């Protein structure tokens with residue numbers, strides 16, 4: 001279907017710009033973790049469905065760090081394996097990775113449709129907006145007179 005194809009292309013372009021913002025924000029706090037001396041021509045990934053396949057390695061890792069710190073988790077929360085060396089990042093075996101992928105798509109859609117943000121560096125909603133350092137965002141608002149819980153309520157591991 002032609003509509004689907006064009007939809008996918010626009011999606012990838014929007015994601016790329018959105019990511020640039022996420023990466024810029026992240027770069028001030030953390031360097032890229034892996035020492036992969038990838039040339040920019042080298043494909044950065046094998047199994048991306050929301051992020052653009054051509055995303056540079058450094059930007060990809062920047063997004064991963066942004067998602068990790070937004071949820072207060074490590075890479076192993078979403079990816080199979082025990083250590084960086086043995087991880088299979090392309091695998092979709094973890095249900096958390098599938099949820100994260102859907103959330104990534106949701107965040108892109110919210111910014112585009114609900115906030116009319118076309119310049120993605122001006123994104124209003126990110127993973128951190130809801131998660132605030134926790135894997136499970138709070139849902140219930142404080143009762144009248146009740147003190148809101150602290151913002152950081154980190155997931156263990």
Ligand code: HEC
Pocket residue numbers: 033044045046047048049050051052060061064065067068071073074075076077078079089090091096097098100101
């Ligand atoms: C909250 C879940 C989550 C966390 C935490 C996470 N990732 Fe990911 N990762 C994903 C998702 C989802 C994708 C696929 C995105 C897509 O489909 O566009 C992905 C894709 C990747 C890929 C591309 C694999 C391929 O070949 O397709 C790499 C590499 C990667 N992540 C590395 C990391 C590293 C390193 C960390 C820790 C710093 C990390 N991830 C933390 C969810 C996560």
Ligand code: HEC
Pocket residue numbers: 067071096097099100101103104105107125126127128129130131135136137
């Ligand atoms: C609009 C608010 C909102 C935003 C933005 C958001 N999330 Fe979520 N997320 C939630 C809620 C609410 C849940 C819990 C859903 C449930 O309990 O079924 C959740 C759950 C998750 C889970 C499952 C946690 C678990 O332990 O199973 C993952 C993974 C996740 N989000 C990743 C992400 C990532 C990555 C982003 C950014 C790309 C993101 N979320 C952005 C609201 C949000």
